[in-house]
Amino acid sequence: MSSIAFDATSRERTVTAPDQRTWRISAISLMSVRVIQGFIYWGGGSRRFIYAPDKLDPHAAHWMANKFQTAMPGALLGMNHVISFMLHHFYLLYGGVILFSAAELIVGFMLMAGLFTRAAALASMSFSVLLMLMFGWQGATCIDEWTMAACNLAMGATLMLGGSGAWSLDNVLLRNKPQRADSGWFQWVSGSRTLPLSDAGFRNLALAVLSFVVVFNVGTYSYYRGSVVTPFHSGPISPTAHHLTLANATILADGSVCFHVALDAGTPEAPVHVVLAALLDANKMPVAQWNAEALSKMPKTAFNNDYAYNKFGAGPFGLRAAMGAASTITLPALQVHPGAIESARTLQLTDVDGRVFSTPVQNMLGTAR
Missing domain, CATH: 2.60.40 (Immunoglobulin-like)
Structure with a gap:
């Protein structure tokens, strides 16, 4: 007997018990991805605020402005001009560093806890894109910064589509107020339920996200090092030779x-x-x-x-x-x-x-x- 039912009027797919079980298995399977993706960004923010505060000290040797300046020559899509402008305007630079560090800390916590998981995953994707555009060309033996950010972009895309599902604060919010299940904004920003889309709609969204991730990751890799449709090269900006x-x-x-x-x-x-x-x-x-x-x-x-x-x-x-x-x-x-x-x-x-x-x-x- 089929486990898939359709509403006679809307002809849209409705979820039955076997489908809920499949959804829960998928959600549990994504736990490692969600927790570690969250920890990566939590670690970035916590290092600056808690464990290595000199990164936020303009008078310290490890002040983040120095790292931004090292990225400037190879940054893509005009980010070099943005970095240069910020380096010339201290209060904008300092505010940007604090804001980005705080955003990493908050988004990392949200992912680990499964709180508004899809919104947090989307934010983590934007962080990955920004990091690849700024630092992606660097790395003496390989493009270290690109590799980390490329993986994080794919992980963020997976969590945005899949949500948190199991063992998450999103589930607690839904259990405390079941009517949230019918709220469109809650379904889109949280991760406790599947997205409010038909099978065809979800497939099209997933393919669009896949296309963006593949084109952006492979495209930047090809630009930085070739090895896709051209031979390997050290990049337009060499990460090794001054x-x-x-x-x-x-x-x-x-x-x-x-x-x-x-x-x-x-x-x-x-x-x-x-x-x-x-x-x-x-x-x-x-x-x-x-x-x-x-x-x-x-x-x-x-x-x-x-x-x-x-x-x-x-x-x-x-x-x-x-x-x-x-x-x-x-x-x-x-x-x-x-x-x-x-x-x-x-x-x-x-x-x-x-x-x-x-x-x-x-x-x-x-x-x-």
Whole structure:
């Protein structure tokens, strides 16, 4: 005998006892997914508020702004501009960090407890998307941040469709007020009952969610590393090899050299060390050089950093900068014949690994004379 019944008027599927048993088995099966998905986000929020509060301290080395700045060069869909704007507006940045951390804490608790499970799962999906757009490109051996967020997106999608069902506060709310079973908003935001959709409607929603998850996850993976329809690559922004972009290099009237530099690729786990700066003539021969010792003695006034967090500065082995740093730097004038300086055409920086970065130089020394 069939366990599926249909209303004669609406022709929509109604749930019978065997179907309720299947629903409950599915709900119990999702318990591990729900609790661990919740714990992941609870852990993120609780670390900042309880166990590692220095992450929320603007004066601490582990202040979250530093992490955001490391993500900025490779962020997708304009998120780099959003991060840059926030880094320039402290109160917006601080409020955003507190709000996001609190949201992680609350959503994590809601998922673990099974409270308004579908709404919490949808919020967790938005967190995963945001994290993939910001941090997904990072990871020295693999795309670590992407892997975690991609799994969390799929887990959140599953919980949004499946709900909490068993052993949840949603069930307690329903038991205390049974009339909530007929409330549309309660059925959509909680997880104690199936969604108020026909079989066809639920299938179409599930396929739409699946399409989004697959396209977004596979699409971002392909962009970051290939290996889908193209060969494997290290990504448009390398997560391992540091890269410096130089611009606006100018030899000033007093013989000093001013230029803008940004560390826009590489690992956030280690700073870049610039051990040599040089001016080259048209034949690529050096006409002036600042070695590691000279660079390491430059004063703080020589650095006009774009951001207040990760910065360029003098280090023990030359110039030093953390990932995402950008600055306008002024190299001191050297005791070099003016004619040699006037022949300079290129500014070149060399890091400790031997990588070379250069940009054309504008010479104002001759015009001043």
